Amino acid sequence: MSDTADPLTPVAAAYERRAAEYSALIGTMDAVHPVDRQLVDSWATGVDGPVIDAGCGPGQWTDHLAGLGLDVWGVDLTPAFVARAREHYPRRTFHLGSLEELPAENQTIGGILAWYSLIHRAPDEVPAALAEFRRVLRVPTGRLLLGFFEGDTVEPFDHTVVTAYRWPVDAMAELVATAGFTVTETHVIQRRGARPHAAVLATLEPDDRPLRR
């Protein structure tokens, strides 16, 4: 995690090339469906402590959550996104860096929003990010919210920017549970004209009740 000129990962390089286009199309809160916004807002109101917008892109969620009064900062691996976020939201805090090396001490963070920021990872690369989230979140009150594309099987698809993966919501929930979290809530949303998407909400509070009943 630094601002030095490390070589970009393939995903960061792909976003770097299309950062302006992406930011204009879906990099603002206007592009968020009101129901999805309410999902994140409701989650955020239950967070106690600092929040990381993990994979913040051009920073719209960081700014939005800060506007709700949360102590939040964004982190992203794509320099053009971090530069744009700092320019557009000069009062907010953004870091350039990897989700696997978050600039935070162990168990100091109240909430992590990873809104479509794990979608480009191959399935075997997701656990490392979840482990890092687990490391920095407070025990037991830390909260995690993942947003991602949903499908019947774990499989890659041709995302506009670079290959992404869709996940059955139960498979992602299981991965989150395996990483040491307690899954508290899941959502699956299909809207005509958009890819099916999903959210998994989790905490570090032990709870043996199964989610389904």
Next chain:
Amino acid sequence: MSDTADPLTPVAAAYERRAAEYSALIGTMDAVHPVDRQLVDSWATGVDGPVIDAGCGPGQWTDHLAGLGLDVWGVDLTPAFVARAREHYPRRTFHLGSLEELPAENQTIGGILAWYSLIHRAPDEVPAALAEFRRVLRVPTGRLLLGFFEGDTVEPFDHTVVTAYRWPVDAMAELVATAGFTVTETHVIQRRGARPHAAVLATLEPDDRPLRR
């Protein structure tokens, strides 16, 4: 559809006995999760024309939607609910009657909210209600929003008041499509401590695009 003293159906009779208890527990907007409320509100903002709160219970959604500026009335088969709704929301309109005989002319209604009001029907009884919704909704702009309990198979379960059925969201969506609607959106939500639930949004606007892609 009348206020005369027809014998109550078993479901109406079951609710009649527990109307006060039910109304106190979940018969207010305070009992609605903010995300679910946003789902209904977002749907409602797209409705053009009068709205029916079909199976309105104690009337909280009728009152809520009227408060948003919609021209809405509620209808329910349980006399104690209609009486309570009229008492609590004297400025709103409520009818006592069946969902299969709505007091509305053909193709005059902009939107129908059926929020957990089809859940007690045996699966073979659901199409009749959908057909009645289809009859009264404007073509092609009419909109339908169903809320219901979700599960892996269509099956009955012991609901607090009287037997209810859970449905896979895709099965309910297919039934809605079979009734002549175009399904535009589905939601499946699981929350710890609550039964999984789902919503199906549909219109009468022809559209050949499949929901999933």
